[in-house]
Amino acid sequence: MERVEIGIFSDTHGWLDPDLITDFKDCTQVWHAGDLGAISVVEPWMKLNKLRAVYGNIDGTEIRQYFPEFQFFDVQGFPVLILHIAGKYPGYSPLARKLIRELKPRMLVCGHSHICRVVKEDGILYTNPGAAGRHGFHKMRTALKIVFQGGKPVQVKVLELGSRSERLTDE
Secondary structure, X not given: OOOEEEEEEOOOOOOOOHHHHHHXXXXXXXXXXXXXXXXXXXXXXXXXXXXXXXXXXXXXHHHHHHXXXXXXXXXXXXXEEEEOOOOOOOOOOHHHHHHHHHHOOOEEEOXXXXXXXXXXXXXXXXXXXXXXXXXXXXXXXXXXXXXXEOOEXXXXXXXXXXXXXXXXXXX
């Protein structure tokens, strides 16, 4: 099977770090785990038909008409669930517990906490890219890149995008 590289980010809250466009340029797919804040933060990948996204708790009607509450699909036969608010093992949210029980994903992608975390727990690769936006309590803006090959994830890289409070060019 060919190599599939995926860029994962979340909690942009209406602001797209221009470096993510460069960081994700070679990605086969780009996933956003909710709290987009504006459609513009995912437009570069929508135009290329590379995007999978879910809405988050701050996302209004415009975003919810484009994206569902959760997505379940597979990458090279590896089942993946994306859901904005999932909690973390073993204290998953009620919806996450229900979806995990029914769908049996081997990878869970979530956001909401603004805390970057990648760990295998109870047979599930739990991935939270942290927050790529400037709003929230996080100190460092983060995202993930994951490589799938041969029907499984073989590499995970955490991207540190800079300080949340750092003054950036579009202000």
